[in-house]
Amino acid sequence: MPDASRDAETALAPGAADTRAAVAEWLSHLAAERRMSPKTVEAYGRDVRDLLVFLTRHLGDPPSVAAIVGLAPRDVRAYLAARRADGLVSRSLMRALAAARSFTRFLARTGRGEASAFAAVRSPKIPRSLPKPVAPAAALALADPDTRAGEERPDWVLARDAAAIALLYGCGLRISEALSLTRAEAPATGVSLIEVTGKGGKRRQLPVIPAVQAAVAGYLALCPWPLAPDGPLFVGAKGGPLNPRLVQQAVARMRGSLGLPDSATPHALRHSFATHLLARGGDLRTIQELLGHASLSTTQIYTEVDAARLAAVHAAFHPRARVG
Structure with a gap:
């Protein structure tokens, strides 16, 4: 496993062992197969870590893969509400939800289970701003x-x-x-x-x-x-x-x-x-x-x-x- 993946797995300690292993595989997949930039992979990993921290409090135990697969839409909404209360703006919330969806799609593709709750929740609305070119x-x-x-x-x-x-x-x-x-x-x-x-x-x-x-x-x-x-x-x-x-x-x-x-x-x-x-x-x-x-x-x-x-x-x- 690449060093970056091992570091990410260590950083994602709030999850159960099978969740940490899945996250490490997912981050390696983003970097090696999806060819995302290191900064994007880092941001996605950070967002999923925040999700696992929330779920540890919300569920009472470090979340296993089975617990993540079994989440209901109300759990996802509670997570987004908690992040909003932490001061996240809509654009950051959208990225956090995108990271969670990417991870749970990876769980489904690798045969770990279908976490449909994340797809059932609408993304936060973001006011559309036009680029501001100079003359x-x-x-x-x-x-x-x-x-x-x-x-x-x-x-x-x-x-x-x-x-x-x-x-x-x-x-x-x-x-x-x-x-x-x-x-x-x-x-x-x-x-x-x-x-x-x-x-x-x-x-x-x-x-x-x-x-x-x-x-x-x-x-x-x-x-x-x-x-x-x-x-x-x-x-x-x-x-x-x-x-x-x-x-x-x-x-x-x-x-x-x-x-x-x-x-x-x-x-x-x-x-x-x-x-x-x-x-x-x-x-x-x-x-x-x-x-x-x-x-x-x-x-x-x-x-x-x-x-x-x-x-x-x-x-x-x-x-x-x-x-x-």
Whole structure:
């Protein structure tokens, strides 16, 4: 059994022995076969541990697999109510229920029994919020090292941050995807295509526009550290892998100087990439592939963003939109 699974089994001590063994198998399944990210596996394991802690109090004993299979919908509702009382918001409650459902589906698939109570309870409702992209001019300014020319930071650091931000906006990358690129994968001048690993270990190819190539080339020309071909493309002040927090801080500093709202984050640049492509005639299927979304419904939210933007422009500038 992998060390991570043994650690997870130890952490899940509230369950009976057969439950702990089932949880360890389930977490290994999520990591190895479902290829979920380590952070997602960790979060799911934490949620199920919280479930087992609750059930130990609720049932009076560490829950066995048979006890979990025998739960009634009222038991699941009591669990969700307890988590709500602990301060969990609807989104976190939904993830907690999703983790429990994933675990109990695993119990059924492995012949341990059907825990139907979790499927019988509705997921908490979550208010739907639209992504908040930044305007094209602001996105370009965030990716321009000259925007931070007044900061007392080495030129190579400014060029590094600008190159990373250019990848977020120019290619629609997640920050983790940009920082996972190796030196050999660097999309510098003349490299018009990159391949990245997204969620679930899925690989996708993305075109790289000349402006992004130039930004990466500018960073490479100034970087004082020797970059091994299989080492990280983006490095920190001591030559190690760049912490994503540093990119977030760079954007936060520019956000203040450019007068942008708090919603202007590195991830908002990925939203901006999709929204601006759609506004210029990009089709949803192509944008879905570029973003690496598994479902088209995830990408369709950007049509609502663009419709909301058009409605706001119409209300602000159409002569008949003003009252009085």
